[in-house]
Amino acid sequence: MKKETLPKILKSSAILIGLIVLVVFFAIVTKGQSITLRNLKLILGQSIILMLVSTGVFFVMTLGCMDFSVGANLALSCYVMAKVSTVNIPLGIILTLVTGLIIGCWNGVIHAKLKLPSFLVTLSTMYILNGLVIQLTASEPVPVPFELFKLDEFAFKIPLLFVVLFIAYYLFRYTRFGSDCRMIGAGETAAIYSGIDVDKVKIQAFCIAGVLASLAGFMNGIRTGAASANAGSDMPFNVLIALVIGGLPSGGGAKSRFSAPVIGSILISVLSNGLVLINLAPMVQNLVKGIIFIVLIIIMAEKQMPKFLHKKTIGVLAEEKLSQ
Amino acid sequence: MEEQVMVHLQDLHKTFGSTKAVDGVSLDIDKGEIRGLVGENGSGKSTLMCMVAGLLKPDSGSMTVEGQPYAPQHQAHANDKGVSMIVQEVNTLAGMTVAENIFVGHEQKFINHGLRDLKAMFVEAKEYLEEMQISGINVKSDIDAYTLEQRKLIELVRAAHIKPKLLIIDETTTVLSQKGRAELYKLIHKTKDSGNSVVFISHDLREVLDLCDSVTVMRDGQLVDTVSARGMSENDLKSLMVGRDLVGSYYREDYGMLTSSEVVLEVRNLNCPGKLNDVSFELYRGEILGFGGLSESGMHNLGKALFGVEYNTTGSVTLEGETINIHSIKEAIKSGIGYVPKDREHEALINNADILDNICITCMDQLQKGVYLSPIKKKNFAREQARRLNIKMNDVDQFVYTLSGGNKQKVTLTKWLARGANIFVLDSPTRGIDVMTKAMIYDLLTCMKNDGCSIIVISEELLELIGVSDRILILKNGNISGEFVRSKDLSEEDLVSCMI
Numbered sequence: 001m002k003k004e005t006l007p008k009i010l011k012s013s014a015i016l017i018g019l020i021v022l023v024v025f026f027a028i029v030t031k032g033q034s035i036t037l038r039n040l041k042l043i044l045g046q047s048i049i050l051m052l053v054s055t056g057v058f059f060v061m062t063l064g065c066m067d068f069s070v071g072a073n074l075a076l077s078c079y080v081m082a083k084v085s086t087v088n089i090p091l092g093i094i095l096t097l098v099t100g101l102i103i104g105c106w107n108g109v110i111h112a113k114l115k116l117p118s119f120l121v122t123l124s125t126m127y128i129l130n131g132l133v134i135q136l137t138a139s140e141p142v143p144v145p146f147e148l149f150k151l152d153e154f155a156f157k158i159p160l161l162f163v164v165l166f167i168a169y170y171l172f173r174y175t176r177f178g179s180d181c182r183m184i185g186a187g188e189t190a191a192i193y194s195g196i197d198v199d200k201v202k203i204q205a206f207c208i209a210g211v212l213a214s215l216a217g218f219m220n221g222i223r224t225g226a227a228s229a230n231a232g233s234d235m236p237f238n239v240l241i242a243l244v245i246g247g248l249p250s251g252g253g254a255k256s257r258f259s260a261p262v263i264g265s266i267l268i269s270v271l272s273n274g275l276v277l278i279n280l281a282p283m284v285q286n287l288v289k290g291i292i293f294i295v296l297i298i299i300m301a302e303k304q305m306p307k308f309l310h311k312k313t314i315g316v317l318a319e320e321k322l323s324q
Numbered sequence: 325m326e327e328q329v330m331v332h333l334q335d336l337h338k339t340f341g342s343t344k345a346v347d348g349v350s351l352d353i354d355k356g357e358i359r360g361l362v363g364e365n366g367s368g369k370s371t372l373m374c375m376v377a378g379l380l381k382p383d384s385g386s387m388t389v390e391g392q393p394y395a396p397q398h399q400a401h402a403n404d405k406g407v408s409m410i411v412q413e414v415n416t417l418a419g420m421t422v423a424e425n426i427f428v429g430h431e432q433k434f435i436n437h438g439l440r441d442l443k444a445m446f447v448e449a450k451e452y453l454e455e456m457q458i459s460g461i462n463v464k465s466d467i468d469a470y471t472l473e474q475r476k477l478i479e480l481v482r483a484a485h486i487k488p489k490l491l492i493i494d495e496t497t498t499v500l501s502q503k504g505r506a507e508l509y510k511l512i513h514k515t516k517d518s519g520n521s522v523v524f525i526s527h528d529l530r531e532v533l534d535l536c537d538s539v540t541v542m543r544d545g546q547l548v549d550t551v552s553a554r555g556m557s558e559n560d561l562k563s564l565m566v567g568r569d570l571v572g573s574y575y576r577e578d579y580g581m582l583t584s585s586e587v588v589l590e591v592r593n594l595n596c597p598g599k600l601n602d603v604s605f606e607l608y609r610g611e612i613l614g615f616g617g618l619s620e621s622g623m624h625n626l627g628k629a630l631f632g633v634e635y636n637t638t639g640s641v642t643l644e645g646e647t648i649n650i651h652s653i654k655e656a657i658k659s660g661i662g663y664v665p666k667d668r669e670h671e672a673l674i675n676n677a678d679i680l681d682n683i684c685i686t687c688m689d690q691l692q693k694g695v696y697l698s699p700i701k702k703k704n705f706a707r708e709q710a711r712r713l714n715i716k717m718n719d720v721d722q723f724v725y726t727l728s729g730g731n732k733q734k735v736t737l738t739k740w741l742a743r744g745a746n747i748f749v750l751d752s753p754t755r756g757i758d759v760m761t762k763a764m765i766y767d768l769l770t771c772m773k774n775d776g777c778s779i780i781v782i783s784e785e786l787l788e789l790i791g792v793s794d795r796i797l798i799l800k801n802g803n804i805s806g807e808f809v810r811s812k813d814l815s816e817e818d819l820v821s822c823m824i
Contacts, residue, residue: 175695176688183685187674193633193665194674194685194739195657254677254723 014299015247019267026274034277041154045223047269048161049074049216053232054239054246054261055168056212059205061243062172064185064252065111065118067206070213071235072129073103077217079133079227082142089147096218097211103129104210108203126236134229142227152222164212165262171208172258181205185252242268245296329391330355330521331376331407331490336385338371345371346382347545353490358512358522360536360553362529363565364730364758368545369525370412373492376523377409378402389489400429406489408482410496412756413669416467416475423449423463426482452485456507473504473619484511491515494525495756501619501784509535527758529558541565562759575791576770579812583794584609588778589747591630594639594650599625601802603639607747607778612769614793615782617823622802623782624666627751630780631663632656643747657686659747662740664733666751666782672736673724680706680720682735686743709742710735713768730761737768748772748779754788766792786816798822 026034033039053070060067080099085092107125111118136142151157172178180201183191192198213235220231246264249255271292275285331353338346346368353359361369374380376387378396387394389405396402399409416425423445427434434441449463458477467475476499483491493512497505512522512535526532532539533553541548541564548564589607594600599622607613615623629637632653641650649655656663665671673682683706684691691702706720713734717727724735733753740748754762769779769792783789789796798806798819806822808814 173699174697176692176697179681179684179688179697183674183677183681186676186681187670189670190672190674191685192653193631193663193671195654196685197654254674254681 015245015263015267015296018296018299019263019270022267022270022274026270026277030274030277034274039273039277043266043269043273044154045157046273047265048157049219049223050235050238050242050268051161051261051265052164052212052216052219053209053235054242054265055165056209057239058168058243058248058256058258058261059172059181060118060209061248061250062181062185062252062256063202063205064188065202065205066240067104067107067122067209068119068236069103069107069122069125069129070209070216070239071232072126072133073100073210073213074217074220074232074235075133075227075229076103076129077214078221078231079136079142081218081221082144082227085145085148089145093218096214100210100212100214100217101207102210103214104207105203107210108206111206112199112202130229133227137227137229144221144225144227148222149225157219164215168208168212169258177201177204182252182254182256185256186254238268241293245293328354330357330389331394332388332391333372333376334386334388336372336375336387337383338368338375338380339383344545346375348385349542349545349547351540351547351550353521353523355521356516356519357538358516358524358536360532360539361523361525361542362527362532362539362561363542363548364760367542367565367758369542370494371545372542373409373494373523373525374411376402376490377407377492379409379411403429403486403488406486407492408484408486408488408490409492410476410479410483410494412495414472414475414499415479418468420467421464422461422467422470422478425467425478426452426463426485428482430486449481452481456481456484456511458507471620472499473501476500477504477507480508480511484515487518488515488520490521490523492523492525495527497526497528497531499619527756529561533558533561543567565758566760575766575788579810581794583611588644589630590642592640592642594626594629594637594641596622596625596629596634596637596802599634599802600629600637603799603802603804605797605804607780609778610773610776611794612773612779612781612792614789614796615780615799616784616786616789616796616819617799617805619784621799621823623799624751626799627663627665627749627780627782630656630749631661633663657743657745660745661747661749662686662743662745664736664740664748664750664753666755668729668732668736668755673732675725676723678721678723679710679715679717679727679735682724683709683720683739683742686739690743705742709738712741713738713764728758730757733757733761733765737765741772746777748777749782750779751782752784753781754783754785786819789819790814790816800824 023035053074057067057070077096077099081092081096084095103125107118107122110116111121172181180191180196183194183196184198184201188198217232221227224231242264243260244250244264245267246260246262247257248260271289275288280288329352333349333351336346336349337344349368349372361373363369371380375382378399378401389407394405396405396407402408417428426449427445431440434445446463453461453463458481461470461474461478467478470478476496491512493508497508500508512524515522524532524536533556536553538550538552539556539561540550541561543565551564586609587606588609591606592604594603601622603626605613615626617623625634628634629650630641632649632651632655637650639650641648643659648659669675674685680703684702687705688697691697691705703720710717710720715734715738716731724732727735753765757765769781772779781789781792794810796808796819797804798808800823806819808818
């Protein structure tokens, strides 16, 4: 049996330790302000949206792909919800999710069937949707019907989040789909040769990412009360960072763990919130964030080399072969 | 007196994790010597030579080249000191031209005022290719345009152009055709004649004995013995490698056994533009059908076509009376075909996943209960299956890339056995695999045959085909050019005459 050495355990839980250190640090610096119930609720509220989106993208990244369109998807879905809900609320919610599904399906089909790199496909989708939302919301901001505001309660949001996380976890861990995702990320050719319908799995994963992004759009709508063009504009990058910091190998694959979207999202929310609380100027905030991110990534670099470093350069190849 | 020793290794050690890959090896290689290096997979041959070639750093120990202390930092450094190596895997850099590949690490001599003189590079690369009489390669073309074999030959040029004092060749002949091998042998002899040394690693013991002056045998990271090649037989070497005497031959020894007359698989007019030409044949129940030919004869494509991988095939494949779609891997698998590809690293296995996932990947239908897939059930299933072929491992959660070639092949076979496939298409099933595992695979083939499985073996090793097949079909330029029935008198020459 394998023996886990102390450094190894430290390494594998580096991100959890990092999170605790951050929380303690902010608690001290803000003299306890950061750990008041009110503030913790705020952090949770902020991290729900990010967590929903990261959970969807988690499947896509496990495949070794990327979805940059989730932010624009969020904005468009939010607009659909605001518009349609004025007519009929249930219909509004359904159409919101359908919007996300269509966007995800579009990304998946183009990427899988035309064999184009997913980051290019979804980047284009992002621009298309962005342009669309700017057109639609240009004349006036679109308010969300008042009745929906009462849903902006933890009593609604937390159970919803848990249901989503549970379903996603179940999908990932206990179904063929989750296993197929990991296998495709680890070795697409061999996955094809083992009879996995790679195209289908990819399209499904992009659909999940799309639907969860639109659900996040819904959450965003009831939280802010209006649909605006710049909602979710920094979402793709926050998601990417949350997942990588949460411990997802950036090439995806068999080593993907479901804790990545959860812990990563919380960490990012804690950090953003803390930096605001200690009254850092917005410009400096980004600077500090960037430095913290790179430090965290370096700490975890050894266990998750990005795919491009896996390229079989001469030395790596020999090491790999000989470690057999 | 002039120094006779070219390279001296003193007490080299290298460990990977808990594995002692090389455990205190001291070795002298003389000038003008061709030294064979043999041993089972995982015996440390490649590790040892990679340390000499600067690809790996030894944990401890020292080396000298021509009496001078030698501690290479990387491959280019080793090249400067006169040591070059051709590794087992294809090792060309994709997306670069042939010439750039030849001079990788040695671009400095073409750099003029900070700019790279491509023209001079092309001219010189062309000279080298001509010198080695390798034709049909344009030095300006992208390396990816060439076949596996041609790329290997280009690597050969890369290793040779520095006129190495020590040339190390690791398991290269397996991907080369007869013609490519001839080129390689020529290079080896030329190196020897100029007073330099060669280390030749191969599993093909016949080849090693024919080519080398002396042979060093390794086992479990240690040196067993160095013997003169003269007067040694393959069996002597085998027993040195394994550490005990091997009884009998590892091929089947039955002849004249009747196979059933029940046709399981019927292939009619299989066409694949430029690769296969109207190929038709039948496979009977419990038959081992061998396919032989040159590597470009289309036999590898035939295996892929049967499994539904080649997308532009036409023709019909009938399985127990039912025609199947030849463009769908899924359907092939569903109808009970299992395919073991030649390219073990990319097509057969997911290296970056554990044994469990690699075995279970084909068996999801059996393991699923509704949509629910129990991790515990998966683990037990994988453990049970892994035991069938005795895969050497800590547990099924071990990653596949940590396994040796032979064990990897066992995992590939297991994943189809676990599914209960009854038609096997095995492409080069024993390529780069050690003697023990080879023998095990041959035994397994016989077992599977007796269980009523039908097996297609595609192989470039003619002795293997003669040894295991009930019937052999030879392909030449995409056509079937000969058919042989199992018999004691069948010789390699018979087959070769149909191949070329």
